[in-house]
Amino acid sequence: MRIEMPKYMERLGALKIYELQRVLELSGGKTSTKLSEEALGSINISSSDLEDIIADMTIIIPVKNENPKVLEGVLSGIPHDAFLVIVSNSSREPLDRYRIELETVFQFYRLTRRPFIMIHQRDLAWSDALPEAGYPHILGDEGLVRNGKGEGMILGLLIAKHIGRRYVGFIDSDNYIPGAVNEYVHVYAAGFYMSRSPYSMVRIKWPYKTKFVGKRFYFRRRGRVSEITNKFMNLLIAHITKFETDIIKTSNAGEHAMTLDLIDKIGYSSGFSIEPYQLVYMLEKYSGVYGKSETLREVFEKGIEIFQIEPRNPHIHEEREESHIPEMMKYSLATIYHSRLADEQLKMLIERELIARGALKHGERVPEPIRYPPLEGVNIDKMFKTLESTAETLVIKG
C-alpha cells in the first residue's frame, strides 16, 4: 500500500497530529520504503510488512441490530490474521437477534477457523466483572452496562487488553463493502508502520459517503456531523496555539485504531461522543497547556502520533433516520463545549451552531458528556475469569 507522506503536522506538547494522507496505491509493490527515505513524498508498505502488523492486531466490531448478511460481509473483509472481537447490543426480544448474529459468526468460524470472542453488551456478568476489575464506570443505574456505541467499544478494548495484541482497531458492522473494510485494516497497519512512538492512533477519513439517488450513485464528500465537529475541534486547537488551523479532518472517525499502550493513556466517553472526546482528552492532557504530571513523563518523552488517512474505497453503509444526526452533533460538540480548554466565545459559537441546526432548543443547556477514565490499572485477569465463569453470552473460539 502506497501512501502520501504528510508535509505538515501540528505539534502540541506530546502530540503530533499529521495532516491528511491519501492512499495512492492499494498495492504499491513488494518492497517497503525505509522510513529514512520518506523524503520521497510517498511511502510504500509491502503486503508482507502489513500482514506482520495485522497478525498482531485485534479488530473490534460493535454491533446493534444490523443485517446478519452485512455483518458476514464485514467479517469476510477483515484480514485472516487479525483477532476478531464482536460486542453486540442487539435486541434479545421478541426476536433474539444476538443468537442470529452468533450463528452467523459461528458459521464463518466453521468455514474459516478465524479465532473470535463475542459477547453481549448487556450480559449480567459485566455487573460483577467490571467492579471486580476496578472499572465500574460504564455501569448504569440498573447495574447493567449502559447502552451506547462508546460503551460497547470500551468493552471491546477491555477484551483486547486480555488478548494482549499490540494494535487494536474498530470496524463498524454496517459496512456494505467488504473491500472497503479490508482496505481500512490495511490502512491501520500502514499507519502503525509509519509510527515511531509506542503511543499512536490512526483515524480514517472516508473519501466519499455514497448514496443511491434516483438512478445513480451520489458521492458525498463531507459527512453531515464530522464537518461541523472538525470546525470546532480546530478552533479548540487554535485556542491553544493562537493560530487557526484545519488540521483535524477526523473528529468523528468511527473507524480508527490505536496501540495497546495508548489505550491505557486516554479517556473515553459515552455513545457517539467517544471519537471526538478522544481528541479533546488528548488536547487537555498532552498538549502541555496544564503542564505535565510526573506519571505521564514517559508519554511526553515518546510522544503521541496521530495519523489521519484517506482510503480509496467509498463508504457505503446503513443510513439511519435523519433524527439520529442532530443528537450525534449535540453529543459530539458537547465534548468540545465542556472541555476546560474552551472559552466563553467558543461555547457561544457552539450553542449558536447547535440551535441553527435544530440540535438544541433556545434555553436548553448543552449536555455534559458522560466521561470515563483511561483503562490503565484495570485488573483484566480478574475481569475475564468472572466473565468466563458467569457470562451467559460469551463465546470464545481461538
Ligand code: GDD
Ligand atoms: N455494541 C454496540 N452498542 N454497537 C453499537 C451501538 C451500541 O449501543 N450503537 C451502534 N452500534 C454499532 C452499529 O451497529 C454500527 O456497527 C456502529 O456501531 C455505528 O453505529 P451507527 O448507528 O451505524 O452509526 P453511524 O453510521 O450513524 O455513525 C458512524 O459514523 C460516524 C461518523 O460519521 C459511527 O461510527 C460513529 O461513531 C461515527 O462518529
